[in-house]
Amino acid sequence: MSVTPQDTASGPLPLRVKRFRRPRRNLAIPPLRGLLPLIIGLVLWQVLSHGQSAYYPRPSLWWEGIEHEWQSGALKPAIEATLKSFLLALVISTVLGTLLGILIGRARRVDRALGPFLEFCRFLPAAAVVPIAVLAAGYTEKMKIFVVVFAGIWPILLQVRSSVRSQSPLLLDVARSLHLSRERTLRQVMLPSLVPSIMLGLRVAAPIILVVVLLVEIVTQVQGIGSLISTAQKTFDAATAYGLLAIVGVIGIAVNALLAALEGWLLRYRPDGS
Amino acid sequence: MATEAVPQPRPARRSRHVRVPLNVSGILFLLGLAAVWQLAMSTGLLTSSFLPEPWEIGKSIGDLTGSGELTSNLWHTVYVTLVGWALAGLIGVAFGLAIGLYSKVWRYSMASTEFLRALPGIAFVPVAVLLYGFSVKMELIVVTYVSIWPVLVNTVHGVRQVTVLHDDVARMLRMSRLERIRRFTIPTTAPYVAVGLQVSLSLSLALALVAEMVGNPTGVGQALIVAQNTFHPEEMFAYVIVIGFVGVLLNWAFVKMIERGFPGTLSLDGEQR
Numbered sequence: 001m002s003v004t005p006q007d008t009a010s011g012p013l014p015l016r017v018k019r020f021r022r023p024r025r026n027l028a029i030p031p032l033r034g035l036l037p038l039i040i041g042l043v044l045w046q047v048l049s050h051g052q053s054a055y056y057p058r059p060s061l062w063w064e065g066i067e068h069e070w071q072s073g074a075l076k077p078a079i080e081a082t083l084k085s086f087l088l089a090l091v092i093s094t095v096l097g098t099l100l101g102i103l104i105g106r107a108r109r110v111d112r113a114l115g116p117f118l119e120f121c122r123f124l125p126a127a128a129v130v131p132i133a134v135l136a137a138g139y140t141e142k143m144k145i146f147v148v149v150f151a152g153i154w155p156i157l158l159q160v161r162s163s164v165r166s167q168s169p170l171l172l173d174v175a176r177s178l179h180l181s182r183e184r185t186l187r188q189v190m191l192p193s194l195v196p197s198i199m200l201g202l203r204v205a206a207p208i209i210l211v212v213v214l215l216v217e218i219v220t221q222v223q224g225i226g227s228l229i230s231t232a233q234k235t236f237d238a239a240t241a242y243g244l245l246a247i248v249g250v251i252g253i254a255v256n257a258l259l260a261a262l263e264g265w266l267l268r269y270r271p272d273g274s
Numbered sequence: 275m276a277t278e279a280v281p282q283p284r285p286a287r288r289s290r291h292v293r294v295p296l297n298v299s300g301i302l303f304l305l306g307l308a309a310v311w312q313l314a315m316s317t318g319l320l321t322s323s324f325l326p327e328p329w330e331i332g333k334s335i336g337d338l339t340g341s342g343e344l345t346s347n348l349w350h351t352v353y354v355t356l357v358g359w360a361l362a363g364l365i366g367v368a369f370g371l372a373i374g375l376y377s378k379v380w381r382y383s384m385a386s387t388e389f390l391r392a393l394p395g396i397a398f399v400p401v402a403v404l405l406y407g408f409s410v411k412m413e414l415i416v417v418t419y420v421s422i423w424p425v426l427v428n429t430v431h432g433v434r435q436v437t438v439l440h441d442d443v444a445r446m447l448r449m450s451r452l453e454r455i456r457r458f459t460i461p462t463t464a465p466y467v468a469v470g471l472q473v474s475l476s477l478s479l480a481l482a483l484v485a486e487m488v489g490n491p492t493g494v495g496q497a498l499i500v501a502q503n504t505f506h507p508e509e510m511f512a513y514v515i516v517i518g519f520v521g522v523l524l525n526w527a528f529v530k531m532i533e534r535g536f537p538g539t540l541s542l543d544g545e546q547r
Contacts, residue, residue, distance in 0.1 A: 031381055031384075031385065032385055033381060033382060033385070034380075034381060034382055034383050034384045034385030034386055034387075034388075035385045035386055035389065036382055036386070037382065037383050037386045038385075038386040038389060038390070055404065055405050109299065112297060112299050112300060113299040113300055113302070113303040114300070114303060115297055115300045116297060116300040116301065116303070116304060117300070117303060117304055117307070119522055120518050120519070120522055121518070123476055123518060123521030123522045123524075123525055124514065124517065124518035124521060125476075125479055125480035125483045125484075125517065125521065126480065127480060127483040127484045127487055127495065127498075128483060128494075128498060128513070128514045128517050128518070129514070130487075130498075131498050131499065131501065131502035131510050131514075132324070132507075132510060132511070132514060134502060135324035135502065135505075135507060135510070136324050136325075207392075207394065210394050211394045211395065211396045212396075214394055214396045214397055215396045215484060218396065218397075218399060218400060218484075218488055219484070219487055219488060225397075226396075226397070229397055229400045229401070230400050230488070232400065233400035233401065233403055233404045236404065238401075238404055238405075241400060241401050241404060242401065244397070245393070245397050245398070245401060248393065248394055248397045249389070249392065249393040249394075249397075252392040252393055252394050253389065253392040255392075256392050
């Protein structure tokens with residue numbers, strides 16, 4: 001087989017014709033100009049705020065507050081501690097929530113018997129668990145992770161449970177007729193079919209987990225950004241508190257964006273991810 | 275999901291409401307759990323300085339109710355939760371409608387909304403304490419601020435589910451703007467608003483607790499901290515169990531209310547946004 005020079009010269013054929021798109025009224029992603037009110041608000045704040053306001057320090061002072069925290073060496077370990085707890089709790093909640101969700105969803109009787117108990121745990125505010133966890137484990141990293149997982153596991157567990165319940169029996173029939181082992185059934189049949197609901201649970205759980213990490217830090221003063229904010233409040237250092245709030249906001253937005261990207265990647269084989 | 279697991283003692287009046295049978299095995303499991311726990315503790319199989327016997331917890335609930343401590347604390351927390359939630363609902367729906375109905379408003383404000391929503395609300399608690407001191411006002415502001423977002427975002431999403439087809443039908447039938455809103459916008463949006471309000475309700479309770487633990491020293495949140503500091507695990511568990519039940523109860527009451535007032539609205543299942 002020979003390649004004629006013409007083929008290579010003309011380059012790849014224009015296989016991709018630009019698709020005609022009907023003008024959509026309902027865009028999914030809001031345009032960036034929507035940030036204008038926020039930016040105008042912050043600029044007005046900066047301009048109108050006079051001198052050293054004790055309660056509403058101008059945004060430029062926030063930066064100084066953060067810089068001061070950074071130079072004192074407290075900020076970096078705090079951010080690291082918060083992110084570490086967040087990631088650890090996220091992984092534990094996902095794995096544990098998925099496994100328990102599958103187990104509970106598979107057994108109808110168990111599912112029904114555990115119903116009220118799960119309902120109770122799910123509506124129990126995480127803050128209420130903090131004192132118990134402190135008594136049990138003290139002011140430690142372990143306590144933090146325990147409380148956070150306790151709060152973050154429910155969206156994933158319940159989502160997986162209801163998805164397993166409504167799973168088509170055909171899927172398992174196929175696995176059985178192919179004589180797949182238990183482990184392979186779980187890995188190649190159950191888990192892939194559960195990915196969308198795990199992701200949905202994760203989308204709900206991740207912000208909750210971040211919030212509860214901060215909550216534990218604020219309430220118990222365990223190392224983290226939360227305890228820094230709490231300290232700033234107690235020393236009436238409003239500028240630093242606002243600055244830390246901004247950092248927390250950036251983390252929150254990054255988490256949302258990363259999860260959206262992860263979901264898009266995991267479900268890339270679906271024609272219309274929704 | 276929520277309606278199914280909660281036992282319904284009262285028979286439904288309307289024929290379309292299927293009566294959910296009492297979940298006997300679920301109640302038995304809870305009782306069994308308590309029994310095993312009690313047995314393990316009284317036989318000495320399980321000893322712990324922080325884990326009280328279920329019997330003690332029950333007694334503590336009785337004592338605290340008898341002294342009026344539990345009732346007044348609970349009343350304060352529930353009051354703050356409900357008022358903050360109602361305010362958040364009003365504000366959220368109002369802004370949600372404004373953003374959802376007018377695409378210009380949407381284009382020039384939705385990104386800001388998404389940005390603010392992504393800020394973990396809990397981080398505002400210390401700032402609110404700084405700004406408003408230890409007051410009920412602070413509690414209400416924290417609860418309201420955090421609870422607005424689910425309602426607002428769901429309302430916007432709901433309004434935007436009204437499609438071009440709806441518009442075409444409306445134009446064909448020469449509907450007035452008001453009629454269009456009544457016939458299309460409200461029925462389409464209502465389920466989303468309901469889900470937003472449901473999420474906000476449990477969020478409100480959680481935030482009220484946090485605000486009480488960190489800031490305003492009243493209510494169940496403060497009682498929990500006091501019980502922890504004075505090392506009264508049985509009181510702590512008593513409050514935790516009661517507040518858990520209050521959470522379930524509030525959700526149940528909301529679901530019932532919506533089902534009665536606006537049947538079919540809670541058809542969207544699972545947590546949304």
